[in-house]
Amino acid sequence: MADVLINPVADRLSPLELLRVTLAAASDPSQVAIRELPFLCQIALRGSPGNTLFMAAVQKALGLDLPVKAGSVVLAGSVRALWLGPDEWLVVAPDGAAPALLSALAAALEGVHAQAVDVSANRTVIALEGPRAAEVLAKGLTLDLHPRAFGPGRVTQTILARAAVILEQTGEAPAYRLYVRNSFATYLASWLMDAAAEYRLPPLC
Amino acid sequence: MLLISCPHCGPCDETEFHCGGEAHVARPHDPAALDDAAWGAFIFMRNNPKGQFNERWVHAAGCRRWFNMVRDTVTHRILAVYPMGSRPPAGLGHLGAAVVEDAQ
Amino acid sequence: MTKPMGSHRTANGGRIDRSRPLSFMFDGVTYGGFAGDTLASALLANGVHLVGRSFKYHRPRGVLTAGADEPNALVQLERGARTEPNLRATQVELYQGLVATSVNAWPSLTHDLGAVNQLLSRFFVAGFYYKTFMRPKVLWDRVYEPFLRRMAGLGRAPELPDPDIYDKMHVHCDVLVVGAGPAGLAAALAAGRTGARVILMDEQAEAGGSLLSSAESLDGKPAPDWVADALAELASLPAVRVLQRTSVFGYYDQNFLCAVERRTDHLGPGARPGLSRQRLWHVRAARVVLATGAHERPLVFADNDRPGVMQASAVATYVRRFGVRLGSRAVIFTTNDSAYDAVDALLAAGIGIAAVVDSRPDPGPRAEAARAAGVVVHAGCVVAATHGTRRITGVEVRGCEGGVLAPAGLRLSCDLLAISGGWSPAVHLFSQSQGRVRWDEAKLCFVPGEAAQAQTSAGACNGTFGLGAVLAEGLAAGASAAHLAGFGDGAVPATPAVAEVAAAPGDALWLVPGLKPLGRAGKHFVDFQNDVTAFDIRLAAREGFESVEHVKRYTTNGMATDQGKTSNVNGLAILADTLGRAIPEVGTTTFRAPYTPVTFGVMAGRDLGEMLDPVRTTPIHAWHVARGALFEDVGQWKRPWYFPLAGEDMHAAVRREAKAVRDGLGVLDASTLGKIEIRGRDAGVFLDRIYTNLFSKLGIGRCRYGLMCKEDGMVFDDGVTARLGPDHYYMTTTTGGAARVLDWLEDYLQTEWPDLEVYCTSVTEQWSTIAVSGPRARDLLADLAPGMAVDPESFPFLSMREGMVAGLAARVFRISFTGELSYEINVPSHLGLAMWQAVMAAGARHGITPYGTETMHLLRAEKGFIIIGQETDGTVTPLDLGMDWIVSKQKDFVGKRSLTRSDTARADRKRLVGLLPEDEGEVLPEGAQLVEMAGGTPPVPMLGHVTSSYWSPNLGRSFALALIKGGPERLGQIVFAPLAGGRTVKARIVEPVFLDREGSRQNG
Amino acid sequence: MKQRFSAFTLLRNGLSWHENWQRQWRSPDPKPAYDVVIVGGGGHGLATAYYLAKEHGITNVAVLEKGWLGGGNTGRNTTIVRSNYLWDESAALYEHSLKLWEGLSADLNYNVMLSQRGVMNLAHNLGDVREAQRRVHANRLNGVDAEWLDTAGVKEFCPIINTSPDVRYPVLGATLQRRGGTARHDAVAWGYARGADARGVDIIQNCEVTGFDIEGGAIVGVQTTRGAIRTSKVGVVAAGHNSVLAAKAGIRLPLQSHPLQALVSEPIKPVHDCVVMSNTVHVYVSQSDKGELVMGAGIDGYNSYAQRGSFHIIEHQMAACLELFPIFSRLRMLRTWGGIVDVCPDASPLLTKTPVAGLFINGGWGTGGFKATPGSGHVFAHTIARDEPHPLAAPFSLDRFTTGALIDEHGAAAVAH
């Protein structure tokens, strides 16, 4: 009975696929735009930055030095490492990169106290861009996003409205990425659309 | 709304944290060796001072790390933040009687 | 009825826009006003002075103030869904078509039946209700209390849900300045020029504070022009933000302040659909400058509450800022210089002044100046009584020395009485910040003491009253705040030049004697809104209520919607006098948030409806919806509860689903289960300490069910954990416990056992979990995973395999929560729906049936499997559950020591058993309590309760699980469940496994 | 003899311009010695003193209050009174209390405004329903009136509740205790104070207890800011501060002190004629006889001795409240405040003797002790007078934390009340 065969790429459904059109309709690049970046490769990485074996192994596998400064992001080519905690990172890469990166990590980390787990399907990513993006976030975020306090290359785990998110600033414009657990994605997307709605109204006199 | 300085992430709103009660209460090494009263004290008896309190917090919505803090329970002023497994800065807080020994 | 527009206006001037007339309605009458008016100014400009009735005595009341401190002029705004009670007319901006009604008056404001209370007022003194209505109790229950309640309240709640929306914003700044009067503007300028991030918030429609009604000039400019220039400069500073119509209402720890911005209220109801009506600002500021001004104190004299009695500063404001001719003949009664500002305003507007009554025997230069302008000043005199009902018509003026009235005086007729008893700095926010106020005997007011947070007070709120000094203080506060926040060098800009007026000290006159002993003629109101009189305060003291807090509560002084802005200081001064104590000894009551009332809606913000709490769904959710599932809330998750076919109720659906699983094949979306990857050299040891049973010896590729306890020995969570490699485990938890368990593991790892080399990572949502269960599950898996050896030897119960299922790399666990042959197929959640569909397609020929949580609960109960939170409630140990087999004797684990405590080790604890109702069709209600014998009068000793109960199509009868004292020793005994309506159900205690005791179904 | 309060005396005093009202309680200086000293002039402490005098004839009693009497949690709670607790021990204690409430105004000759308007506890999910029904069944067998209402019943009992099935957490039903309701918090303190005072008890305000004198393991006196007082029996009834005081006697208590916040709306005409509580969405609300909506928020997570908490707790609670009561959206919050509640690990109180002879502790009432005021005072007076626990108090002793015989009322206390 091998007739039920699933295509592991084509048959995927991202958490916000069903909202794709709605998100597009709610977006206005001159104000704020919201869209899903589905299926990014994400790897949860744990290890001690004090362990030179670990740091070296990761450098070897990913071609980058993991960020040790709180809240920072290191990029190398298409791979980025997000600092999540003093012994915790999220490695983000394009769709499809996970198997290769994971096996490279597994090989390099052999015998090292570390953990690398594929979490590509654990969270989805929402891109939020446009001049009003920071203001939209400020409606539900207790953090300070002012350029003096945050900016491109910065990342943090926090709570947006009532959902836990990883927030990364990717551009000056500003542009942000919100990494959110699948089950919260619909809530968060709805919340963002609601928060952004007023910027599509004529301005308050 | 407290503003708490996570030792890793810096100042963040209280809503990102979770308070874990009194700090420096180590789990006994050999629970079986304790009588009911001593074991009961370990589970239930905690310091509850009016004034400086050594307490544990975790940056639950942020870096997920636990740390210690001395906070005044009357003014809500935060006097020190220090890592798990270390002693409070000299002259701050007072360790409760339940402290069998330091965790680490 | 329509009245001509604003017949009581000055010829010109003021900040109203005379080119923009507006019409509005008050108590059914249409009036006219102008843009820039408040409802209060517009009413006054129409000669309407009677605007409300007081709470207790229903006394006619007029507008007393021009701001947030207004106690009298409360209105019900608008009608229908957008109606809003108790708004202060002094703060409501006029808009076209505004509709307002007075509160607490029936049938009308002019003829109010509640006014009969005035006749009984002699008996309705403070606290009278504590002294009566005690007996008989039924009269209290049926008559008195309902009557008191009917008298309660002021305005009315809407009867419909709110059509408007509200939202929130979080901001951070270097310097927050509260109040945009001269002090606040100066502070914002000084701080803003340094480049610091400055936010200036002010509750009024426009900035300027008292300068908007000031006749003074700054640097030679009229005050309002200086304000305009200051605003223009602030607008040019990119890091400065000015928010008008924004009331800062709360000052919390570590410089966290909350404010409400009224974004659309001034535009009228529903004017801006889609835009939030009000916005709650959360501000975290490095430094705060409070520049909130001061409130003028009324004077306490007999019948000081008549419409037409008004704060002197409000008189100046209405005349100058709003161009209102408040009357034709005014009397000014004051204890201090500031009322002479009202004199100047009235003179300039050409309003007649009958006299100034100044309590000071020697009132000083301002009085001299007034006299020079032709005004009669009665020095050393007071107003001892007033006349008029719906509007003041006259006053009795008497000399007063040492608190004793002169035997004779004169009567002045007037239609306006401006009063000033001095000023109370608005120390509300300062006090909320935990700063202590101190009494300033020279200034006769409470002023801020030492700051408790990174904060400075400037201007009138700091007890500084001269404009030059106010500006200087504001500039210094702003410059220093910025400097302390890391901006600028702290240098203070030059103070604008203002003309200083020589000032004379004010007089401490807290209670003006009346013509008769206190309370016998006329009422000396202290708290206008709550009708608290000086007499009430004296009475409270006489009855032993000596603490200012007791007096507040006994008399309700300061507890009305204005929170005593005009009454607190007078009240405590009268108390101090009564007790023969000094004012600082009596002290103030506690200032609390909010500074002015805040709508509930804005506190909820957008967190309503679906956004109250995130709805979490699995990747397969849409399929469940399409299939007509009903859902159960489990924490934030929506889980399919059951899948009814047309015409089925829950019972029918569950019977069908449950039969399908036992007889054929069922499928459940188990994706919500918590999943944790655990890795590290010490992973096994760690799990041994966390679970009651042993995991370090588990074979690779094998799974084991485990229980976790808290240190108190009570069961906390459960689940199956698999060993994927030598140092690699995969833990599952309950749906509700997922986050809790992960946090708890981290807690132990980080704080208790940091020496253990273990990392944990949540993968709850990485995987979709599809449980296929039933005798045909193996056939299905064989179909879907042709490459996987699924025979019992190759893939035994409690093991896991990784392999290709329907073309996908999957993790398959052979575990069972139903007691049937079951597999849990895990695939990355992006593919969960695809896998579910594949399972449904492949299962079609096996008659696959999707089932929900209800069926799952039934099936596991047939096997006696527990559910955390149903069989357990935080008071149940593993032994209570009869799970001794899972409690390791060899090793320590979290909670183990607690199991041998004397009470926890008792044999007659409530323990898990099964129950078979005598009537096989009778399903015991879950939660039913069990007793040894039917009947009896309460309290009836209880043996325990039913934790789970179902009718089972597989057993063909009802059954239940229960926790019963000494349960296992009572097997075979009969217990009774007394139910509502006197019915009792009989049931027999049995072993808690009802089906396949040997486990051949799941193991086979 | 104390002046009696009645409609008649009110009338008579009105006619004499209220000049003849007596003090409701004296303000004596502390005597050097008392038979019993009660530490804490809240409702529980005052009730204890009242019943010591009334039921046990012990009148040489001082109540020492560090501030103004009734200024602790008694003066800052949301006044909900009910007795529908789950476990037998609690049900017995709170029902004992409710029975005393029902005669209290008459007993004290002080109108404490008990208003038995009914308390509903809402159920929003299947787990809630199960727990609620378990409680109803247990209550009935314990002689506590209890009913289960379905959604329609809830709507009928409280028409302004949103019972639409389409809300985030629909109302699936509720337990109802009709005898539950509210009472006037201040009047309870004042009524007991007046009653105790009339029987000879000295109520001493502005007198903080700063230490205990203990000799040979027995109490011999207390130290106060107004001097030392000798006594052989001390009852500590200092909600929020019990652990601080116990520590001065060398005793550790399983208590943690947290802020609990409450708020009132501006007064409005009556719209809400019962008490509604909800564990799941975390709300409790009633309307006072003066017209304010009285609402409780959740407990703050940190320990505190400041009578204030964090604002987000209130925001959270308000969202839940509006979900249940959409018509409240345009009403306005008038005042917020906080109290310090000391909480036991099992959410049940301590009514206990201590290792120090003559030292008794009554505390740990957490978020829900107002309703227990009469009962607590009554059984605690017995415990002190007889030097042995009243049968209803016995299960609430300190040694349950050693034996494990906890009385876990977290279900009852999951939402403060």
Ligand SMILES: Cc1cc2nc3c(=O)[nH]c(=O)nc-3n(C[C@H](O)[C@H](O)[C@H](O)COP(=O)(O)OP(=O)(O)OC[C@H]3O[C@@H](n4cnc5c(N)ncnc54)[C@H](O)[C@@H]3O)c2cc1C
């Ligand atoms: C916001 C809030 C809402 C609540 N809602 C409810 C509810 O709806 N229903 C309900 O049943 N319960 C409720 N409670 C709980 C209830 O208020 C308390 O359990 C109860 O009032 C405790 O009474 P008490 O007399 O023991 O304490 P308190 O009234 O606090 O009295 C203790 C007294 O001890 C004094 N004291 C402390 N230390 C010393 C010392 N060293 N020397 C002398 N005196 C000292 C204090 O000043 C205080 O006056 C609520 C509590 C809060 C804070």
Ligand SMILES: NC(=O)c1ccc[n+]([C@@H]2O[C@H](COP(=O)([O-])OP(=O)(O)OC[C@H]3O[C@@H](n4cnc5c(N)ncnc54)[C@H](O)[C@@H]3O)[C@@H](O)[C@H]2O)c1
């Ligand atoms: N002659 C006197 O005795 C006397 C007495 C008092 C004031 N004054 C005069 O009044 C002026 C005082 O200046 P100032 O700047 O200190 O006060 P101000 O009254 O001019 O300004 C205070 C401003 O703060 C706003 N405000 C108050 N509380 C607020 C809150 N919680 N949130 C947002 N905004 C809030 C007010 O609406 C107002 O606009 C001076 O000109 C002074 O001479 C004179």
Ligand SMILES: Cc1cc2nc3c(=O)[nH]c(=O)nc-3n(C[C@H](O)[C@H](O)[C@H](O)COP(=O)(O)O)c2cc1C
């Ligand atoms: C049931 C109840 C009703 C209350 N009603 C009012 C009220 O109508 N107006 C008011 O200002 N405060 C009201 N309060 C709050 C008190 O003013 C005060 O805030 C509370 O007793 C706590 O004291 P504190 O704020 O002085 O610390 C009420 C308090 C309670 C417990």
Ligand SMILES: [Zn+2]
């Ligand atoms: Zn952190």
